[in-house]
Amino acid sequence: MTAFILRRLWQMVPTLAGVILLVFFLFNWVGGDPALVLAGKVADPATIANIRRQLGVDQPYWVQLWIFVKQVFTFDFGRSWSTNEEVAHVILTRIGPTLTIMVPVMLIGTTLAVLFAVLVAYVRGTLTDRIVMIVATTAMSVSFLVYIIVFQWLFGFRFGIFPVQGWTDDFWTNLTRYAPLPIILAVLVGLAPELRLYRSFFLEELEQDYVRTARAKGLSEARVLLRHVLRNALIPILTNIGIYLPGLFVGSFLLEVFFAIPGLGREIIGAVNRSDFPVIKAVTVYLAMFTMLVNLLVDLAYRFVDPRVTFR
Amino acid sequence: MTGGEPSADTAALRPLLEVSELRVAFRAERHTLTEAVKGVSFAVGGQSTVALVGESGSGKSVSAMSIVRLLPENAEIAPGSRIVYGGQDLLAATPAAMRNLRGRDIAVIFQEPMTSLNPVFTIGDQIAEALRRHVRLGARAAAARAVELLDEVGIPRPAQRVRSYPHEMSGGQQQRAMIAMAIACEPRLLIADEPTTALDVTIQRQIIELLARLREKHQMSMLFITHDLGLVGEIADDVVVMQSGEVREQGTAREIFETPRHPYTRALLACRPTLDHRPARLAVIADFVDGRQPPALSDAPRSVNGHDPVVLEVRNLRKVFCMKKGLFSHEAVAAVDGVSFTLRRGHTLGVVGESGSGKTTVGLTVMRLHEASGGEVRFEGTDLLALSDAQMQPYRRRIQIVFQNPYASLNPRFTVGHILLEPMAIHGIGSGTPERLAIARQLLRRVGLAEDALGRYPHEFSGGQRQRIAIARCLTLKPDVLICDESVSALDVSVQAQVLNLLQDLQDELALSYIFISHDLTVVKYMSDEVLVMSGGRCVELASADEIYRAPRDEYTRRLLGSIPQGWRTKTGV
Numbered sequence: 037m038t039a040f041i042l043r044r045l046w047q048m049v050p051t052l053a054g055v056i057l058l059v060f061f062l063f064n065w066v067g068g069d070p071a072l073v074l075a076g077k078v079a080d081p082a083t084i085a086n087i088r089r090q091l092g093v094d095q096p097y098w099v100q101l102w103i104f105v106k107q108v109f110t111f112d113f114g115r116s117w118s119t120n121e122e123v124a125h126v127i128l129t130r131i132g133p134t135l136t137i138m139v140p141v142m143l144i145g146t147t148l149a150v151l152f153a154v155l156v157a158y159v160r161g162t163l164t165d166r167i168v169m170i171v172a173t174t175a176m177s178v179s180f181l182v183y184i185i186v187f188q189w190l191f192g193f194r195f196g197i198f199p200v201q202g203w204t205d206d207f208w209t210n211l212t213r214y215a216p217l218p219i220i221l222a223v224l225v226g227l228a229p230e231l232r233l234y235r236s237f238f239l240e241e242l243e244q245d246y247v248r249t250a251r252a253k254g255l256s257e258a259r260v261l262l263r264h265v266l267r268n269a270l271i272p273i274l275t276n277i278g279i280y281l282p283g284l285f286v287g288s289f290l291l292e293v294f295f296a297i298p299g300l301g302r303e304i305i306g307a308v309n310r311s312d313f314p315v316i317k318a319v320t321v322y323l324a325m326f327t328m329l330v331n332l333l334v335d336l337a338y339r340f341v342d343p344r345v346t347f348r
Numbered sequence: 349m350t351g352g353e354p355s356a357d358t359a360a361l362r363p364l365l366e367v368s369e370l371r372v373a374f375r376a377e378r379h380t381l382t383e384a385v386k387g388v389s390f391a392v393g394g395q396s397t398v399a400l401v402g403e404s405g406s407g408k409s410v411s412a413m414s415i416v417r418l419l420p421e422n423a424e425i426a427p428g429s430r431i432v433y434g435g436q437d438l439l440a441a442t443p444a445a446m447r448n449l450r451g452r453d454i455a456v457i458f459q460e461p462m463t464s465l466n467p468v469f470t471i472g473d474q475i476a477e478a479l480r481r482h483v484r485l486g487a488r489a490a491a492a493r494a495v496e497l498l499d500e501v502g503i504p505r506p507a508q509r510v511r512s513y514p515h516e517m518s519g520g521q522q523q524r525a526m527i528a529m530a531i532a533c534e535p536r537l538l539i540a541d542e543p544t545t546a547l548d549v550t551i552q553r554q555i556i557e558l559l560a561r562l563r564e565k566h567q568m569s570m571l572f573i574t575h576d577l578g579l580v581g582e583i584a585d586d587v588v589v590m591q592s593g594e595v596r597e598q599g600t601a602r603e604i605f606e607t608p609r610h611p612y613t614r615a616l617l618a619c620r621p622t623l624d625h626r627p628a629r630l631a632v633i634a635d636f637v638d639g640r641q642p643p644a645l646s647d648a649p650r651s652v653n654g655h656d657p658v659v660l661e662v663r664n665l666r667k668v669f670c671m672k673k674g675l676f677s678h679e680a681v682a683a684v685d686g687v688s689f690t691l692r693r694g695h696t697l698g699v700v701g702e703s704g705s706g707k708t709t710v711g712l713t714v715m716r717l718h719e720a721s722g723g724e725v726r727f728e729g730t731d732l733l734a735l736s737d738a739q740m741q742p743y744r745r746r747i748q749i750v751f752q753n754p755y756a757s758l759n760p761r762f763t764v765g766h767i768l769l770e771p772m773a774i775h776g777i778g779s780g781t782p783e784r785l786a787i788a789r790q791l792l793r794r795v796g797l798a799e800d801a802l803g804r805y806p807h808e809f810s811g812g813q814r815q816r817i818a819i820a821r822c823l824t825l826k827p828d829v830l831i832c833d834e835s836v837s838a839l840d841v842s843v844q845a846q847v848l849n850l851l852q853d854l855q856d857e858l859a860l861s862y863i864f865i866s867h868d869l870t871v872v873k874y875m876s877d878e879v880l881v882m883s884g885g886r887c888v889e890l891a892s893a894d895e896i897y898r899a900p901r902d903e904y905t906r907r908l909l910g911s912i913p914q915g916w917r918t919k920t921g922v
Contacts, residue, residue, distance in 0.1 A: 161421065245463040248418055252458075253478040253529070254451035267468045343513040344467055 037339075040347030041332070048328050055324040059317055060104050069093070073311050074117055104317075113318040118310040123318050126303060133203060134299035136215050137291065138284045141222040146277060149227055150266075153234035158261055160239060169235075172228040180225055184294045187221050201296040218291045233276065237269045244268070270341045278334030282327040286319075363391035364537055364569045365415065365433050371426035372410050372419065381424070384410045386593040392537065397563060397570040399580040399601075401616070402590035403840035404811075408573050411590070412539050415571075416450050433537070452482040455530035459542040461522035465514040471498070471525045472510035475532055482533045497528040501558060519703070520551035524558065531562055538563065541573045548702035548867060553911040556583055575840060577616055578913035581605055589613045605916035611636040619845035621874035623897055623912065626650060629852065630845040630874075648852075650893055652695055652877045659728065659828055659861045660691040660714070660747075666722035667706075667713045667885075683709040685885040686723075689878075691829065694855065696862040698876030698893065700869055700908070706885035707865045711831040714863070715747045716740060727829075745775045748822035752834035754814035758806040764817055765802035768792075772824050784824075791820040795850060812843035816850065823854070831863045836871060848875065869912050873897050881905045 071087040072079075088094045092103055107113050113123035152168075159165050192200035198217040204210055241247070242265060250264045251257075285300060292302040300319070307315035338345045372385040385407040392398045400408040413419050415431055415438065431438040433454065441449070450456075458464040466474060475497055476490035485493060491510070498506035501524040514522055523543060530538060540559060544552035560583055563570050572583055580587055580601065587604040589597045589612065597610040608614045615636035628648040667684040684706045691697050701707045712718045714725050716732060725732045732743055751757040758767060768788040769781070778784040789799045795816040806814055815835060822830055832851065836844040848871065854860055864875045872879060872893075879896045881889040881904065889902040900906045 245458060245460055246466040249456075249458060249464045249474075249526075249529075250466065250477075251418055252416060252450055252456040254447045254449070254481055255477070256447060264466050264469075268466070342468055344515045 037336075037347050041336075044332050044335070048325075048332075051328060052325065055321060056105060056108060057101075059320050060101055063313055063317060064097070064100070070117070070311075070313055107318075108321050113314045116307075116312050116315050118307075118312045123314045126315055127300070127318060127322070130298060130300040130303045131285065132207075133210065133297050134285060134292070134301060136207065136210055137218050137222070137297065137299065138288070140211075140215070140219050141226065142277075142281070142284060144219070145223045145226045145230065146273075148223065149230035149234050150270075150273065152227070152231050153238055153269075154261055154266065156231070156235050157238035157242065157265070158257065160242070169232065172232050175225075175228040176232075180290055183221055183225055184290065187217060188294070191217055191220075201294065203295075203297050214295070214297070218288075218295045218297065222288060222291060230276075234269070234273055237272045238265060241265045241268045267341065271338065274334060274337055274341060278330060281330045281334075282323060285323060285326060362394070364394045365392040365571070366430070367391070367411065367415065368430045368432075370411060370414060370429040370431065372407070372414055372429075373424050373426060374420070375422040375424060384423075384593050385414070388590070388593070388595050390588045390595065390598060392569050392571055393586075394536075395563075395567050395569055396585040397560075397572055397583055398586045398588060399572045399574060399584035400588050400590060401574060401577055401580055403575055403616075403842060405592065406590040407593035408590050409541055410593075412541055412571055412573050415539065416454050416456060417446050418450075418456070448482075451478045451535070452533045453535055454537045454539065455533070455535040456539045456541065457523070457526050457530050457543045460546050461519055461526050462514065462546070464526060465522055467514055470511050470513055471517070471528075475510075475525070475529045478529055478532045493532070494528070497532055498525065500531075501525070501528045501562075502554075503528075518551075519547050520554065523547060523551075523555055527555075527558065527562070531566060531568075534566060535568060537569045537571065539571045539573070542575070543572075544579065545575070549869065550702065550907060550911040552579075552913075556913075559583070576913065577841075578620065578915045581916035582913060589616070601916070616841065620841050621845075621848070621870050622915075623870055623873055626874055629849050632845050632849070633842045650877045652692060652892060656692040656694060658690055659693050660863075661726040662690075662710075662714060662723065663688050663726070664723040665710065665713060665720060665725065667709050667718055668721040682721075682885050684713060687880070687882070687885075687887045688723075689880055689887075689890060691861050691863065693828070693861055694859040695877045696855065696864050696875050698872035698879040699863060699865045699882060700867065700872045700879060701882035702867060702908075704884075705882040707867075707882050708833055709885075710882070711749060711833050711863055711865050715744070715749060715831060717749075745771075745777075745825040746827050747829045747831065748825055748827040749831040749833060750815065750818045750822060750835040752837055754811050754818060754838065755806075757818060758814055760806055763803055763805055764792075764809075767806075767817065767821055768802075768824055771821060775825055777825065787824060788820075791823050792817075794823070794854075795820045796846075810843075812839050812847060815839065815847055819847075819850065819854070823858075826858075827860070829861045829863065831865065833865045834867065835864075837866060837868060844871070851875070869897075869908060881908065 069088075070091055070093060071084045074087050074091075075084050085094075092100060095103075111124050115122055116126055119126075156165055156168050188200050191197045199214060202214050204214070238261070242261075246268075247260060247264060250260045255264075286304060289301040289305050291297065292299040293305075303315065304319055306312075307319070339347065368389040370385055370388045371383065373381040373383045375381055388407065388411050390398065390400070400412060402408040410419065410423070414423075414425055414429075415433070417438070419425075425439060429439060433449070438446070438449070465471070472491055472494045475494040476485075476487070479485045479490040479493055480487070483490075495506045495510050498510055503509050503521055503524050509517070509521075514525070517525065527543075538559075543559065544555050547555060556579065559570065559572075562568070570583075572580070574580060584601050587599065587601050588595055589604065589610065591612050596612045597604065597608065604613060605617070608617060612633065615631065615633045618631040618636070619633065621630060626647045628646065665684055665687045666682065668680045668682050670678045670680055687706075687710055689697055699707045699710060709718060713720045714732075720733050723733065727743055727746070730743070732740065735743070762770075765785070765788060768791065769784050772778050772784045772787065778787055785802070788802060792799055792801055797813060797816055797820070801809070801817070806817065809817065818835075835851075836847050839847060851862070852875075855862060862875070864872060866872050876893045879889075879891065879893045880887055881896065881902065883904050889896060889900065889905045891901075896905060897909065900909055
């Protein structure tokens with residue numbers, strides 16, 4: 037297994053190099069001259085030249101590339117162009133609120149989706165199954181924005197259970213007071229598509245021959261589902277989790293905007309609007325690295341669910 | 349058992365299981381019902397073996413699964429059907445009562461051991477589960493009993509193997525584990541649904557012998573479901589022959605084999621090639637309808653002589669697959685190792701071997717669907733392995749292949765017309781679509797299909813018809829060599845006979861050379877002039893077909909031949 041991890045880490049090197057090159061050239065070719073962006077509308081050539089020198093964009097490409105590589109590995113992307121805040125600080129402070137929302141969303145959402153999928157698979161083909169599926173499909177078809185507005189009105193304004201929006205510096209206050217409403221929302225909205233997908237995984241497993249063998253042993257349908265089918269269905273479920281896990285860090289932009297949560301997702305959109313290149317570059321590169329790591333972790337997790345997986 | 353009376357062997361015992369007037373239908377969309385079993389009656393006596401024999405669609409598995417109610421969810425057992433087991437009416441039993449019965453009184457073994465075992469649990473866990481459910485053993489006692497059971501079914505080092513996962517075992521061992529699971533709770537009736545169909549012939553023999561021994565030792569009764577009459581003669585006391593959901597004939601094994609009365613039984617017995625005869629043409633079901641007796645045909649001569657021109661000459665063919673191992677190292681596995689043979693125009697080379705012997709790889713490497721690792725493949729003197737892809741292109745036309753699985757080897761989104769025209773367009777055969785269509789029509793007629801097949805899709809055809817389409821696809825290119833890779837293995841015996849006859853006719857007509865790859869030694873013997881026996885990627889023996897079957901020189905060949913089910917003869921010989 038160590039050999040497998042080492043090889044996989046080794047294989048990440050060219051991928052990472054590719055990401056760095058791609059980001060670098062995209063920003064240099066498509067991004068335009070950052071000095072013009074920074075200097076503002078009324079700027080004399082001397083100021084622009086001065087900014088160019090400060091940024092290092094008057095240097096040859098390979099020197100700039102070297103600077104970029106150094107930035108990636110020292111975690112020092114300089115300062116944000118628009119707020120003058122250190123990029124490292126921007127990322128470190130914004131990641132906390134995002135995770136406060138998104139980690140519970142993922143844990144609760146996945147657990148509920150698997151649980152409901154098992155239940156629906158148990159009553160497959162019945163009226164309950166059909167009603168649940170119709171409700172899920174309908175729920176999927178309504179825009180996220182509608183849910184946000186309705187929930188804010190209902191729970192924040194009408195019942196006053198949670199504040200409509202807000203955020204503090206204290207983790208527990210955030211988690212117990214400001215996070216629940218967005219978490220409940222994201223879980224509910226994410227549930228319908230996940231439930232549908234996981235249900236299909238369960239139904240597919242139920243068609244397999246080993247299910248018939250389990251029944252031939254005289255096992256109850258509940259035991260067949262919870263022991264034999266569940267573990268096999270976890271394999272595709274794990275793949276699915278691996279796909280959406282990196283998105284966790286960017287968080288849900290809409291949630292953060294509507295609930296005034298100072299998270300990474302809101303920060304990225306803001307950075308794009310302001311052409312704040314250092315922030316965008318840093319987030320892009322680190323997100324790529326994180327995605328690769330998540331993929332590795334998911335591949336390792338397969339081994340614990342599926343004994344057929346070998347690390348080669 | 350004829351006419352509902354117990355046969356002589358089981359007369360002393362009251363039937364353990366009685367199935368009468370069983371009707372099962374499948375609900376399709378829009379609530380239409382398709383009847384799969386149409387009033388089937390049979391009985392299984394105490395401590396005896398009854399074989400349900402029939403081809404696909406005969407309803408034999410559905411009948412057997414009705415007993416334990418393991419039918420698909422859209423199946424319906426019609427009122428009026430009766431299944432009585434040990435005095436208990438099973439169709440009136442509650443689901444809970446059925447669960448108590450399943451695994452404890454009636455156990456089942458399935459066809460595909462690989463997919464029938466749960467891949468994510470150890471063999472030990474899966475055996476122990478039945479014990480804990482029915483015998484109420486504790487975890488420790490159940491695990492210990494699982495080891496004993498594995499030992500009993502002949503798995504070496506059972507104490508270690510009990511912790512193995514299914515994928516870590518060979519097919520034969522998996523089936524042994526399935527059997528261990530089935531006999532764990534000492535059932536009185538064992539239902540074996542095609543238990544050896546997915547296995548190699550030597551393993552099949554071992555499993556059959558194991559089942560017979562266990563049945564005797566544990567005083568069980570067995571309901572043995574198979575499409576292969578050859579197996580039945582060795583294991584069954586009574587035989588029930590089924591076709592299209594109905595019982596055609598039932599009686600003792602002796603009656604069925606020595607004095608078959610129903611034309612269908614006679615046809616089944618005749619259409620399977622045997623080792624001692626080689627008629628110019630195999631009998632097919634159609635020959636027997638209306639009680640006709642097919643004309644006795646003289647045996648076709650088979651041999652190789654030096655006169656016919658050599659089409660293909662293979663020397664020292666090698667194919668090595670690389671597998672990653674550890675951090676940087678690779679492990680090389682030779683799938684084909686130094687295989688040589690000569691194929692002459694109009695002749696057939698049979699390639700036999702068990703799974704993993706490399707026989708399929710030989711076929712794929714010869715036509716460069718796999719790149720060879722060494723050796724020569726001389727086609728009319730040109731070494732194909734030395735050619736570039738562009739140079740190879742004209743030769744691709746001349747070597748064609750018919751694959752095993754007719755359900756998977758035709759593109760389901762292409763019409764038959766598209767399937768047949770595409771290769772002609774690629775190789776520039778025919779001046780344009782009208783001419784190609786004419787060729788396609790003519791070939792469809794030649795392989796025994798109607799011309800209107802052109803506009804239809806593969807799923808509209810049966811397995812045998814699809815294999816005819818695959819053959820027609822090859823013929824569009826006017827090949828010199830046809831590789832048949834287990835091309836008839838997935839087909840029912842009666843359909844297999846038809847396709848084999850077609851292949852024979854085409855060979856005579858077009859002077860085709862065949863490389864006929866199969867695990868089925870009787871079919872290979874029937875088709876081949878020369879036979880190449882493979883084991884572990886190597887050629888074990890290469891000789892003329894008659895010689896290899898009459899006087900095998902190699903120990904492995906002898907073992908293979910000794911494993912062929914002998915039908916009724918061994919039974920009488922015992």
